[in-house]
Amino acid sequence: MRLRFQVTRRLEPSASMVFFVSVLSLLLAFLVSGLLFAFLGISPLEAYRVFWRGAFGSLYALSETVKRMIPLAIIGAGLAVSFQASVWNIGAEGQMLIGAIVGTWVALFSPLPPSLLLPAMFILGFLGGALWGAFAAWCRNRLAINEIITTLMLNYVAANLVLYLILGPWKGKTVRGFAYTDPFPQEAWLATIGTTRVPLMTFLFAFLAALFCYFLLTKTTFGFELRVVGRGEKAAHLAGIPAQRVVALVLFLSGGLAGIAGVGEVSGIHHMLRHPAHISLGYGFTAIIVAWIARANPLGVLASAFLFGALMSGQDALKVAFGIPFQVMYILNGLVLLFLIASEQLLYYRVTLRVAPWGEKEDEYDRVLD
Amino acid sequence: MKRFAVGVLLVFLLCFGFVALGNTQETKIKAGFIYVGPIGDFGWSYAHDQARRIVDDTYPWLETVYVEAVPEGEVEGVIDRLINQEGVDIVVTTSFGFMDGTFSAAQRYPDKIFFHCSGFKRAPNMATYMADFHQVYYLNGVIAGALTKTGKLGYVGAFPIPELKRHINAFALGARRVNPNAEVLVRWLQTSWYDPAGAKEAAESLIAEGVDVLAFTEDSPTVVQVAAEHGLPSFGHYSPMYKFAPNFVASGQLVHWEAIYFDFFAKVYAGLYTPKNLGNVDYWWLLREGAVELGADFGMPINPVFEDQLKSTIVNDPVYGEISVYDLVFALLKAMADPEYAFSPFTGPIRDRKGHLRVPEGVRLTMDELITMEWAAEGIVGAWPGEPE
Amino acid sequence: MSTIGFWISGVVGRTLAYSVPLLLSTLGEIYAERSGILNLGVEGLMSLGAFSAFAVTFFSGNPWLGVAVSGVVAGCASLVHAFFSVTLRTNQVVSGLALGMLGMGVSGVLGRDFEGKVLATTLPVFRLPFLSALPGFEKHNVFVYVSLGLAVILWFVLFHTRWGIVIRSVGENPAACDAMGVNVTLVRYACVFFGGVLAGLSGGYLSLGYRPSWSYGMTAGVGWLAIALTIFAFWNPFWGMVGAYLFGILYHFSFRFQAQVSPELLNTLPYLFPLVALSFVSRLAARRKVGPPASLGVPYQRGSS
Structure with missing residues (x-):
């Protein structure tokens, strides 16, 4: 006798079913996390309550969630486009840092009048991130270097560049020799919504980026072309689509959006350039997950970015309330991810555990309903 | 009705009284x-x-x-x-x-x-605080200067900021008090305050260049362990690191x-x-207030393993005359910890390694000068980002 | 020994010792990816391995038991990824990242009580005849030799044995393999497991040999570098070894030449070198059609092509 998993394919699930199953899987993930809290000596119910109140329970909690959602959504929208074209940009973290660097330069060292600072920071920050991304495209198109390794390695280069600047030429005059730049002038600070710490402008950018990328993907020729490229360069070649140009534009766009997120962080949150690990809370990497969970749909990215923003914010509340090790958060996130992707498969496939006698032909159990 | 109102009032007062009493x-x-x-x-x-x-x-x-x-x-x-x-x-x-x-x-x-x-x-409702190690590093330097055979001390630093520069300077000044030709070779990590792999390779490369005593600023006991692997003395940082290498942690900096x-x-x-x-x-x-302590472990200013060697090393000190390094350390410790703050490591004349006079004769650096220190003392070898001309 | 000889032996010695975890986890990832499964959880598996090796050695006093457990624990953990990506056919990127998070989280939470603890026994120095007499080979533990030997053996197995052909074919064209009676599921499970074991061992080396101690974050991104090096190596264990040692030597130089070159630039070099090296060879490789396994990241389902 042996155990076998039998997997059969379903037809396209409805939107309401996607929603229902996703919520169910989140609940399941939290149910399992309850064991973790019990293990740590915390009442699971109390933990759920703190998490809920910390992520959604008040205007303040929601604002903390949205604050984290913004960079995730902006970067995630660009990555969704990139993944649709099968361009594996995992360098958003570095592109974001470049945006932050360029934004800092504009804020502190450019001769621009105060009223032009913010627009220039965002435009040049976009360009900085975009060119940093496009460099990976150049490497892929001209030198045939896989963009995964280029973008990944350029993350380290960007982080070292930030360190070089804050320890060297850009080290602030007012920070007593510590590794920070001077604070930005007030004109380079993003206005926040009410008493929250959510910058209004990047909040709008998050929705604009999602809409723009969605429109680009579904309603334009370029969107069609990039999805063909995503099916493979051979297909693109047959269809007469210049794959190299598409790759370059896709990396330009996703890099640029990451750059905007970087400017948003330095001008909306930090008001200075500081250690790379503190500028971004791993947003560039988390956004990869955000884009995948949304199945590379820019509108879906808004939802998954909100989910991850809520996870980060609710976990902050847990940390404050219980003084738990910060690594608990990784376990929580890992569980949520596993349950989410498992549920996604359950939408399409039915998995059943069967006990089958040895020697029986596999085909009988693996009938595929396509 | 009136009676009732008075009764209610009384109950209220009682409650308030209890609450107030309870609070105090x-x-x-x-x-x-x-x-x-x-x-x-x-x-x-x-x-x-x-x-x-x-x-x-x-x-x-x-x-x-x-x-x-x-x-x-x-x-x-x-x-x-x-x-x-x-x-x-x-x-x-x-x-x-x-x-x-x-x-x-x-x-x-x-x-x-x-x-x-x-x-x-600071603000009316915001105070600041700091416990600083520069005196302790000076004493560590005195010990290190006596323990080195090659005349080369190693220092692994996380980031080149004034705090570390002040500490390395103090370390070098202390070492040269007993060993005027001692050098302090410096390696920077510039990645993170916690970077064990970097600390390990930095320490190894210092040892490869002839360093035989190590001190550091990084948030793990790595340097202590590497030094012990090579049989070299080292100085613990921040926490009691004696237990990681009982035969090799000579002393160190401890915080309270x-x-x-x-x-x-x-x-x-x-x-x-x-x-x-x-x-x-x-x-x-500082030492005087008991916020910092010299020691490989709490209550162990100098590891007994090194006691004999330090006691038998006699130097001719400008202040204390013929004195063993062991006694010198405790004499200086006493001078720095006394209520009058009798001695500061940064008392002039001190020149930086480029030859500029940084602290004139008889002058003692103020706290503000200490916490903005960028120059490198004589005897320091290696990169020094942000070094003034 | 002459100064030059001393210098060379120092560089070789540090490179060998530093590169071990990078090399081991790269070799493991190469095998997983060759079978068609992208495992992005290497960093978490390493952390699990480092923690479990330390904890077991701490209690048992036997580092060899610790080594064994680190491999088994990480190997079993990687089966979670295999289950999701092979059996459930989920997205490999997400399930790998999730596994990585779980690995970091579990080792971090369980490892709390072991931070700052001291091991009574660690991996001893291991000497091989002849090899240990070479400059730079004098004082290492067994991992240094095993990883070096494994690189050669795994290269041989992958390109010159039937097993190697099977693994590579499963990664290229699972449908054809299936038709020929190869158990695609089994091969992929085995390769992911093997990759997990090597990642775990590289963690065990860190906590028992390289720097005998456990603290969260001691894997320091090596698992991510392994994924990059796998691509750099064109999924070939031999080039994986070259890449790992090149990275190691540049990392060592970043401290060796600090007096001469700015530290920031030196810190960047190890990450730039793969790009520079690839800029010379990638076009050649593309012309020879050396690329990623054709089915890398694609779940296999019988009957659908």
Whole structure:
């Protein structure tokens, strides 16, 4: 006798079913996390309550969630486009840092009048991130270097560049020799919504980026072309689509959006350039997950970015309330991810555990309903 | 009806009286600590958390909570949660990078007390504090200068900022007091305060260049372990690292943040410190105040393994004359720890390695000059980012 | 020994010792990816391995038991990824990242009580005849030799044995393999497991040999570098070895030449070198059609092509 998993394919699930199953899987993930809290000596119910109140329970909690959602959504929208074209940009973290660097330069060292600072920071920050991304495209198109390794390695280069600047030429005059730049002038600070710490402008950018990328993907020729490229360069070649140009534009766009997120962080949150690990809370990497969970749909990215923003914010509340090790958060996130992707498969496939006698032909159990 | 009203009034008064009475008898203060690193890092945040536990255990009227691994930009949000969710009265933020966030929160919560480590921004409800090691490093340098055979000491530093530059300078000055030709070879990590792999390779490359005594600033006992592997003496940093290499940790720098916390919390409890009068409260506590300690382990200023060698090394000291290094260390320790603060490592004349006179004869550097120090003392070899011309 | 000889032996010695975890986890990832499964959880598996090796050695006093457990624990953990990506056919990127997070989280939470603890016994110095007499080979533990030998053996197995052909074919064209009676599921499970074991061992080396101690974050991104090096190596164990040692030597130089070159630039070099090296060879490789396994990241389902 042996155990076998039998997997059969379903037809396209409805939107309401996607929603229902996703919520169910989140609940399941939290149910399992309850064991973790019990293990740590915390009442699971109390933990759920703190998490809920910390992520959604008040205007303040929601604002903390949205604050984290913004960079995730902006970067995630660009990555969704990139993944649709099968361009594996995992360098958003570095592109974001470049945006932050360029934004800092504009804020502190450019001769621009105060009223032009913010627009220039965002435009040049976009360009900085975009060119940093496009460099990976150049490497892929001209030198045939896989963009995964280029973008990944350029993350380290960007982080070292930030360190070089804050320890060297850009080290602030007012920070007593510590590794920070001077604070930005007030004109380079993003206005926040009410008493929250959510910058209004990047909040709008998050929705604009999602809409723009969605429109680009579904309603334009370029969107069609990039999805063909995503099916493979051979297909693109047959269809007469210049794959190299598409790759370059896709990396330009996703890099640029990451750059905007970087400017948003330095001008909306930090008001200075500081250690790379503190500028971004791993947003560039988390956004990869955000884009995948949304199945590379820019509108879906808004939802998954909100989910991850809520996870980060609710976990902050847990940390404050219980003084738990910060690594608990990784376990929580890992569980949520596993349950989410498992549920996604359950939408399409039915998995059943069967006990089958040895020697029986596999085909009988693996009938595929396509 | 009148009687009833009077009765109600009486009950009300009684209740109020009890509440008021209860308050004066059982006032509890709740403090929230915010750390930049994990409390297990065995360095900075670990030391702060050890101190938090000690004061929490000692003061029955004090309750503490903590939040670890808080990114610098997130500190304001964590302060909000500590105050609104946990109801803390005092917020302690323990990283320079928390300064602006703490300062801004101090404006928004004028009736709460804020206590920020290593910064310089203060407010009526925000005080600052720091325990500094430069005296201890000077003593470590004296020991190192006597222990080295090659005349080359090694120093692994995390980031080239004034705090480390001050410490390395003190280390070099101390070493050259007993060994005028000693050199301090410096390697920087420039990645993170916690980088064991970097610390290991930096220490190895120093040893390959002939270094035979090691000191460092990084949040793990790596350098101590590497030195021991090569049979070389080293100096522990921040935490008692004796146990990682009992035969090789000669001494080290130990911190007692609780000394500062005891004082501060007690004064808040007694009503001496209020959210109105902290504008000039700045602790800069050293050996004298017991905020730092010389030692491989608590209560072990010099590892007994090295006692004989240090006792038999006689130097001709400009102040103490013919004296063994062992006695010199304790003489200097006494001079630095005395209430009159009889000796400072940064007393002129001191030249930097480019030959400029940095501290004129008879002058002692002020605290402000110490915490903005960028120059490199004579005898330091290696990159020194931000070195003034 | 002459100064030059001393210098060379120092550089070789540090490179060998530093590169071990990078090399081991790269070799493991190469095998997983060759079978068609992208495992992005290497960093978490390493952390699990480092923690479990330390904890077991701490209690048992036997580092060899610790080594064994680190491999088994990480190998079993990687089966979670295999289950999701092979059996459930989920997205490999997400399930790998999730596994990585779980690995970091579990080792971090369980490892709390072991931070700052001291081991009574660690991996001893291991000497091989002849090899240990070479400059730079003098004082190492067994991992240094095993990883070096494994690189050669795994290269041989992958390109010159039937097993190697099967693994590579499963990664290229699972449908054809299936038709020929190869158990695609089994091969992929085995390769992911093997990759997990090597990642775990590289963690065990860190906590028992390289720097005998456990603290969270000691893996320091090596798991991510392994994923990059796998691509750099064109999924070939031999080039994986070259890449790992090149990275190691540059990392060592970043401290060796600090007096001469700015530290920031030196810190960047190890990450730039793969790009520079690839800029010379990638076009050649593309012309020879050396690329990623054709089915890398694509779940296999019988009957659908």
